[in-house]
Each structure stands twice: as C-alpha cells, then as structure tokens.
Amino acid sequence: MTVAASGPVFSLREIPFSFHGSWFDFSPVVAEKTYAQDVHLVSHQTGMHPILRLIPTAETDITATPHQLTWSCEGGRIDLAYETPDTVRLRGHRLGLRLLAADPILTPFSGPYFYQDPADGSFVFTVYQTGRRYRITLIYGQITEQLNAQTLGAAERGVVLSGDWEIAIEEYEAARDPYASADTFEQVAKAARAEFDAFAAAVAPWRSDRTPAAELAAYVLWSATVRPAGFVTRPAVLMSKHWMDKVWSWDHCFNAIALSGGLPDLAWDQFRLPFDHQDVAGALPDSVTHSEILYNFVKPPIHGWALRHMPPVPKGELAETYRLLERWTMFWLTARRAPGRELAHYQHGNDSGWDNATTFDPERVVETADLAAFLVLQMRALARLATGLSNPDAAAGWSAAADRMRDALLAELWAGDRFVARGARSGRTWSSSSLLDLMPIVLGEELPESIRATLAAKIEKHLTAFGPATESPTSEQYQDDGYWRGPIWAPSTVLIEDGLRRAGYTDLADEISARFRALCESSGFAENFDARTGEGLRDRAYTWTASAYLVLSAAQEGRRRQGL
Template sequence: MTVVPIGPAFAVQDIPFSHRGSWFGISPVIAENIVADDLHLVSHRNGMHAILRFIVLPGATVAATPALLSWHHDDGRIDLVFDDQDTIRVRGHRLGLDIVAAAGTLTPFSGTYLYQDPVDGSHVFTSYETGRRYRVTVLTGDLEAVDGQQTLGTTRRGLTLPPDGEWELAIEEFGTARRPYRSRATFDELHRRAQTTFTAFADAVAPWRSPATPAAELAAYVLWSATVDPAGFVTRPAVLMSKHWMDKVWSWDHCFNALALAAGEPDLARHQFQLPFDHQDDSGALPDSITHAEVLHNFVKPPIHGWAWQRLRHLGLPVTRQDLTQTYERLAAWTRFWLDFRRAPGHALPHYQHGNDSGWDNATTFDGDRVIESADLAAFLILQLRCLAELATELGDDAAPWTAIADEIRAAMLDQLWNGERFEARGVLSGARQPSTSLLDLMPIVLGDELPAPITAALARGIELHLTAYGPATEPVTSADYAADGYWRGPIWAPSTILIEDGLRRAGHSGLADEISERFRALCERSGFAENFDAETGAGLRDRAYTWTASSYLILAAAHERRRSLSG
C-alpha cells in the first residue's frame, strides 16, 4: 500500500479533517475544550455530537493533509478519505480498527443504536442526537467482531476490523433510507479526486500564494473544510465559523469569510454575505447566529455589512441588478432597525443593549452601563448609510435621505463622544460617560479619511499603545483589566485587526497599517488560525480552527501581495 500525502500537514487536535459540503468531520475534539484520546466522527447537525469513536492501537500516530487522514503503527497503517460530502472510505493494512458508538448508553431519548441491515448486510448506527444513520459497509476483508447489536442500556456497541491483512469499508451519513453502497472509484482515485478538488479551491482563493505566504494553503483548507451544504436553517452553502464547537454562522463573522472568498469563489462569497439576511425579521434585525437547528435572535451583531459590501465591490465581486436591488433592500431594513429601534427618543446616536450586540462581549467599554451609545457603532452605521446612498444612486433612487442621516450621526458622534484624545461611550439611561482603555473605543478609525485628520492621528496613537509583537491587543497589556485569556479584554482578534488595518490605510496611516498586517500574518503563520491569540505570547486560544481568522490571513496576505506586485 503506497500513499503519497499532498498538501500542508496539520494536527487534527487543532483543525478537524473534513470536506467541503460535509456536516461532519474527524477530530479528537468532541465538545468545548474536551479533547478525547481517540479520533471521532463528529457531526454538526442539531448541535455538535460525537457519533463514532475510532480506536486504534495505543501509540499509533496520526497524520493529516487536506485529502488524507492516516494512522501509523510500526509497519501497519489505516487511511481515510472522503468519497463525497457524506461518505468516507477507510482502509487498513496490518492494523486493526474498532468503530464504536461514542455514546455508551442508549435510552429512549439519547444515544446510538446498532443493528445489521438485513437488506444488504451492512451495519448501521442510528443517532438520536443527529437524527441520522451512519452505515458501515465492508468492501474487502471481514469483521472480526460485532458488539452490542440490537442491545439497549449501557454497553459497548461497535465493530472490530482485524489487525492482520487488509480491509476496506465505507461509512455513510444519511436520513431514513439509501440504496446499498456501491464503490464508484478506488481508494486511490478518491484520494486524488479530493486533492484535486481542494487544490482547485486553493488556486481560486489564493492564486498568489508562495513560500512568502506559508500559511495560505492551510488557511484555504480551514475555509474549504468548514463549508457545509444547505440543510436545516442553513439556507445556502455556508462556511461555519468552525467544525469544532463554534459551529455557527454569526451575523458579522460571515462578512470576513465573504471577503476572503470574493475574488476566487464569488458565488460562495455572495452566499456568505446574504445568509444571515435570509433570516432577517420584521423589524429588519439580523439574527445573532444561525446553525443547522436554530436561529437565535437574543442579540444582534454590529452593522459592518455596509463596510463589507463596499469592500466586496472593491474586490471585484460580480453583481447583477437583482443583486444590487436585493442588497439595497436588505441593508436598508437592517439600517432602519438601528435607526427606529435602537435610538432613544431625542437621540441621534444608536445604542447597544449589551456587549454581545457589539461582538465584543465582555470588553471593558461595557464595565459600567451596558446599554450604551458608542462610537464604533456610530462609525459602522455611518459607513452603512454611505453605502446605501451609493446603492440608491446606482439604482436610480434618492440618496439624499441616507446622506443626511449619516451626516447627523457623524456630527453627534464627534460632538458627544469625542473627548479630545479618544472616543468615550455614554450610558443611554444615565447619560454618564464611560471611559475605558478598550481597543473598541478606537474602532471609529474604520471611517478612514471621513474623520478629521487630527482625530485619525489621535486614534492611530491610541492603536499604537495596544500594539504588541503580534498585533493589536483588545486591552493594553499594561492595563489593570488586561487578561491574557480574557476574550475581549486582552487577546488579539482577527476582525478588529482587519477593520483597524483597513481604516488606518484609508486614513493615510499606511505605515502603521503595514506593521499591523505584517505582525498578524506572522502570528497566523506561527500559531495557526485560533479564535483569538494571547497578545504577549502569540499562543492560539479557544477554538483553534476559526474561519474568520483564516479568512483574515488570506485578506491581508492577498492585499500585501497586490501592493508588492504594484510596487514592482
């Protein structure tokens, strides 16, 4: 058995092994911050659920590349590839494998049932949690043992493949019924096909990649492997934020994935941008998050969508008049939500009801009042209003009302929230100013040259105080409120980095923008694509396979390569 893995190697503890379109992956991560000893088939239907456990001899090593996952022990090996988005093929050479239900107990309301299908002789695990079946069809070789078939209660339910000789099998995920599995290609052909499919995606989204951008191909894999087909409440092909436990689409995260995909995968990019708008409610609000089984409206996310749409257009996203009309209508409704339902009577400025609405859940800006008028929100809404004015002009509508509201909010932001050196949030009910040292208060730099030059200069000086060797910390490391793993109270995050870098560049502070881009790209090349990073050590924190981080690397690297090519 000769297999030549191709592509970047990665640790499945950090990044699940999966395939574009699939709702499951292979990973030892079976719940938030829980890493098992063995790899599992982990599904993201109806939540995150470990369905099957793969047990190999102790001491076996695991290796993964985009198209192939392998276990090695002495001269034995097991290889696993995806046949398609819901089927994997597994083959063994002188190494045994146990495939066991991850749930040890079967009750009327939970667990996984194992039975043999009398139609084709396959063995089927039926999961209560996902409502799906996982059929194991042996293609070559024989099972050595079957345990717990048709049994209830607490017991081992599983199949054993022998440690000697060679064997091969297929595992399919499906609903109620499916025709018996028939092999359409050899294992090696499937491996080559998966590699070709992934390489084509990487060539599309990162055609500029080179040894100077060593993380680009792995970043592309993170996006490709986290993409799922439409199912449940996910109305379009969607890039989940992760195929670990952060397996949702949040209503600002998706914008960064759209930007990374725009040049090479425009249709997928368009789907990413529009997905949350498919669940826009009657008030115009976008949901907080979307998963296979739920749409949550408990919070919202900041209105960065006008900024994102303008960036998508700048990147050359092809659009039809229907695209423009739909986007205009959806952005207008989303903007009116903030104007009609998030402005107190007599107030020009919109407000957040909670830190979660800002995306910066626990930032120190919210340590006093949590219902606040903040300059970052005003800045995002101004950009969105400017975007609506441009769309209105393009579509032959009246742009003046959007421009007038943008000017009103801008004037109020400068008059009411600027203290001469930085912006300060204000409690809506108390009227009290809320000084903080959070990077959030410097986010109005996203307005770029729309702000007066002295203000952008002051914001740039403030951002420099947050800058570590790895990028802009969300709380200065010298702050009494700094926490190394404090979520938005210290760690470096991708979205804030992207927004700041873009705003600085449009404000004319290209040197600082270049420095931030370079440091963040180096951080990803060193520490991968974690949800966030320790600002002092650069270590990846929380979910280690986060797509908006991978997208941010691709966005910054692509822009850097464009600037470098233009400079000669």
C-alpha cells in the same frame, strides 16, 4: 503546521479533518476544550455530537493533510478519505480497527442503536442526538467481530476489522440504496485532493513561500463549509467544525470578503445567509446553525463596510440587497435610538461582538463610537446602492443621514483627546482602555486629521509583538485570556488595519498586517491569541481568523506587485 508535497500537514487537536459540504468531521475534539484519546466521527447536525470512535488495534501516529487522514505504525496503516460530503472510505493494511459508538449507553432519548441490516448486510448506528443514521458497508476484507447489535442499555457497540480491509461510512436520514462505488480508494483520495487544490487556487492564487499559511487557511475555510440543511439555507462556512459550529452575523462578513475574489457565488452566499432570517423589525439574528436561530442579541452593522471590500453587487441582486441592507440599517435607527437621540445604542456588549469589552463595564445599554462609525459606513453603502438603482433621491437621503450621524459622533462622543461611551438612559459618559473605543478609525478619510492622528497614536500603544491587543496591555483590566479584555482578534485587526490605511497611516497599517500575518503563520488560526505570547486561545480552527490571514495576505501581495 508543515507543508508536504500533498499539502499542509496539520494537527487534529487543532484542526478537524473534514470535507467541503460535509456536516461531520474526524477529530479528537468532542466538546468545548474537551479532547478524547481517540479520533471520533463528530456530526454538527443539531449541534456538536461525537458519534463513532475510531480505535486502531495498535499504537499509531496520525498524519492529516487536506485530502487524507492516515494512522500508521510499523508494518501497517489505515487511510481515510472523503468520497462525497456524506460518505468516507477507510482502508486498512495489516492494521485492524475498532469502530465503536462514542456513547455506549442507549436510552429512549440518547445514544446509538446498532443493528445489522438484513437487506444488504451493512451495519447501522441510528443516533438520537443527530436524528441521522451512520452506515458501515464492508467493501472487502472481514469484519471479525460485531459487538452487541440490537442490545439495549449500556454496552460497547460496533464492529472490529482485521488484516486488510476496506469500508465505507455514510451519514444519511431514514433510508438509502445500498452503498456502491466503482472507484478505488486511490481514485477517491485523488479526487478529494483535486477538489481542495481547485478551491485553494481560487481563493489564494497569489500564494507562495512569502505566505506559508495560505494553503492551510484555505483548508480551514474549505473544510468548515457545509451544504444547505436545516436552518442553513445556503452553502455556509461555519465559524468552525469544533464547538463554534455556527454562523454569527458579523463573522460571516470576513469569510465573504476572503472568498469574494475567486469564488464570488460562495462569497455572496456567506454575505446573504443571515439576511435569509431577517426578522420583521429588520434585525439580523445573532447566529444561525443547523437547528437553531438565536435573536436574543444582534451583531454590529459592519455589512456596509464589508460591501466596500467585495466585488460590485450583481445586477440581479442590487435591488434586493438594497432592500435588505436598508431594513437592517432602519432597525438601528428606529429600535435602537432613544427618543431625540441621533446616535444608536447597543443593549449589551454581545451586540457589539466584543462581549465583555471594558467599554461596557459601567453600563450595558450604551451609545458607542464604533456603532456610530459602522452606521455611517453602512448609510454610505446604501447611498451607493441607491445610485446604482438610479434613485438619486434615496442616495441623497442616505448621504445626508450619514453626514448627520458622523457629525453627531464628533460633537457628542469626541472628548478632545478620545472617544467616550454614553449611557443610553443615564446620559453619563466614560472612557475605557478598550481598543473598541478606537474603532472609529474605520471612518478613515471622513475623520478630521487631528482625530485620525490621535486615534493612530492610541492604537500604536495597543500594539504588542503580535498585533493590537483588545485591551491596553498597561490597563489594570487587561487579561491574557480575557476574551475581549486583552487577546488579539482577527476582526478587530482587519477593521483597524483598513481604517488606518484609508486614514493615511499606511506604515502603521503595514506593521499591523505584518505582525498579524506572522502570528497566524506561527500560531495557526485560533479564535483569538494571547497578546503577550502569541499563543492561540480557545477554538484553534476559526474561519474568520483564516479569512483575515487571506485578506491581509492578498492585499499585501497586491501592493508588492504594484511596487508599493
């Protein structure tokens, strides 16, 4: 990543080019870890679907900035900019473009049907996979070829443009008025840049040379945001506009925190979206996307922790927030507690968000210390919300419940020098080398000092040059690309850093923050990172990683201003 006068320059192989509110992007990434030779228009309605191939008629270099995508060669160029979330403009100067269906095969249940609309002369792809249409309207210049319009079966479908030309491409449903715009391409690109600049100024007003990745982090969030559609009930920051194109029910908390300082309404939408799909038992879904809601797993109850890091709940939302958070908490206290037990359990590592952490190797249905700690913080949040609603009895009840769970955590899972996990049915206990076992540090000042000191010392042993590895680097189970068995992740880093700071271990918290921020500045915003080398792993445009960078950077800049 480099920074130019027009903003950060980034690689399309890592970060897709998109626009706030849009459900499609432009990228060579067409499936999980699958890279095409050409840039594709990729839609995320009903899943991740490559729709169109954009193939310049000469070999080009590609430059991507937040507001414009450019293919260039000696003497020619093509520029692309979003006019609206569902419309892009492309213009070519002395460089042609082949605009073809990504899938050349048309069957009754897949592929694109391509035709020319007799009403306005535009060319339309209607695509089974997304259930949407993609219209190409010529603004000026000449379409020199149209390939296999109305052809069935296997055929290359699309149009070819040559010389100097300009087109608009739209994604829509069944029909819309013919495309018309009074704006020039320059005006479209300028408006797109202004929209992104305003977003970056809102979420990272503190950015400077000390935070060189802040603007790109803002772009990752801005460009991954989609407008409400399908099951996405609010403007939503997807985890990525690559294949991780969902909202998971703990990932969204980190995005909400990052947005809350400058864009509180958008932040609140992030926090509330999974609650729009809360089930009758009070559980949040595992994930939400355009055309799918999954309930087969849940995610950890970090929502009370998250509220500590957001502005006060709006007065008009206070009662509803209390009701929803209470239902989510009661799910854990009823559906996820064995008879006679004080501590709740996960039914699988996926419920914890740490899918394959070594904590879950002996058994899957497990009472873990991290879950108890999160529930203590969530019940503390409910007590605060009840106080705000002038309900002292409820506040006292939740405070007492939090005390009981904290005391049970210390009495039942603290083994003198470590926290252990306990099988919910078997009752047997064990420890692991996973950072998950150290997550009770999120309780901060609520822990006895001796336990804080022990946890801080163990966390320090997980540190590599880049941050806290999720499995101890000395463990036999450690894997460089082992998902939660080694790599560094943004959420674990933020939670650990916050807990250490509140526990009084500010120097260690500062070191973890600095190492992770430097990691993002050198390796981008990957889903996770190799703890030994710092290499970005898996999805390279993950929003909770960008949010973690913004959260940690904003806090560091705040401390710097205060002289701390």
